[in-house]
Amino acid sequence: MSPSLVSAAGSWLYLWERSALRGKGPGRTRVEQLASKSMEEKQLHRALDLTRNARRVEFFTGAGMSAESGLDTYRDAETGVWEKVDPQAMASISAWARDPEPMWAWYLWRARLAAQANPNAGHHAIARWVRLEGVDKLQVTTQNIDDLHERGGMADTTHLHGNLFRFRCTICHRPWKGPVNFPTEPVARLSPPTCPLCGNLIRPDIVWFGESLPQREWERAELGMREADLVVIIGTSGVVQPAASLPLLAHQRGVPILEISPARSELTPLCEFSWRATAATALPALVSALESEVTGG
Numbered sequence: 296m297s298p299s300l301v302s303a304a305g306s307w308l309y310l311w312e313r314s315a316l317r318g319k320g321p322g323r324t325r326v327e328q329l330a331s332k333s334m335e336e337k338q339l340h341r342a343l344d345l346t347r348n349a350r351r352v353e354f355f356t357g358a359g360m361s362a363e364s365g366l367d368t369y370r371d372a373e374t375g376v377w378e379k380v381d382p383q384a385m386a387s388i389s390a391w392a393r394d395p396e397p398m399w400a401w402y403l404w405r406a407r408l409a410a411q412a413n414p415n416a417g418h419h420a421i422a423r424w425v426r427l428e429g430v431d432k433l434q435v436t437t438q439n440i441d442d443l444h445e446r447g448g449m450a451d452t453t454h455l456h457g458n459l460f461r462f463r464c465t466i467c468h469r470p471w472k473g474p475v476n477f478p479t480e481p482v483a484r485l486s487p488p489t490c491p492l493c494g495n496l497i498r499p500d501i502v503w504f505g506e507s508l509p510q511r512e513w514e515r516a517e518l519g520m521r522e523a524d525l526v527v528i529i530g531t532s533g534v535v536q537p538a539a540s541l542p543l544l545a546h547q548r549g550v551p552i553l554e555i556s557p558a559r560s561e562l563t564p565l566c567e568f569s570w571r572a573t574a575a576t577a578l579p580a581l582v583s584a585l586e587s588e589v590t591g592g
């Protein structure tokens with residue numbers, strides 16, 4: 296993750312809140328409501344034209360995918376004891392080396408919040424898309440560190456930036472399979488366990504600033520982009536490198552890219568069509584339409 300992740304996610308969410316207010320205000324006239332309805336239908340039809348014949352679909356998701364589940368990226372944990380904490384200070388190996396206990400407590404608390412959140416209608420819709428007739432392969436690559444795709448039905452999700460529910464040794468990288476005591480309320484400090492192999496501290500298996508992305512996951516994501524005949528980008532600002540460069544692999548081959556995002560992103564220029572909607576509204580509508588085309592309903 297780069298430092299831009301935090302600021303980008305912040306501004307993205309701000310725009311989302313503004314557009315949501317504009318669209319749902321009670322003061323809209325009947326004409327405005329009808330115009331908006333017809334606009335929504337037009338957008339759905341454009342998305343359908345792009346997606347109905349796709350056989351190998353690569354999903355690329357970011358913070359906007361989890362927003363409607365109530366997870367607000369780094370800012371989730373900014374309550375109580377964490378109010379004054381700079382999230383960026385919680386994502387570097389130098390901070391870990393200096394004082395690991397606040398970071399261990401902070402990540403376990405974030406994991407607790409993620410575990411309490413539920414997958415939204417967008418997550419469930421992707422799992423329905425896999426089962427559509429004619430779809431040979433559907434893969435999800437996410438920059439999110441929660442497990443909402445998995446719990447929404449996509450058990451085999453690729454995590455480019457790590458996973459809140461996995462832990463490993465800081466030095467020898469051995470995965471930690473022992474118990475982890477997730478706090479039931481935010482606490483300022485917790486002691487991480489130590490590695491049974493080398494005695495060093497167990498850390499969250501999250502990609503911190505300046506660290507490289509996990510190789511196997513990166514290769515899998517690249518392959519997905521190289522093999523796909525449709526890419527669907529959801530809720531990502533497209534500023535976090537190197538992840539944001541992945542859709543270029545598909546774009547260079549002339550593969551259509553559909554973006555679902557309430558706001559324009561850095562990836563919008565690569566996209567055949569950008570549907571200005573949230574994941575939990577657009578995806579269920581699109582998948583239902585694809586399903587009814589298959590069944591002729």
Ligand SMILES: [Zn+2]
Nearest residue numbers: 464467490493
């Ligand atoms: Zn170790």
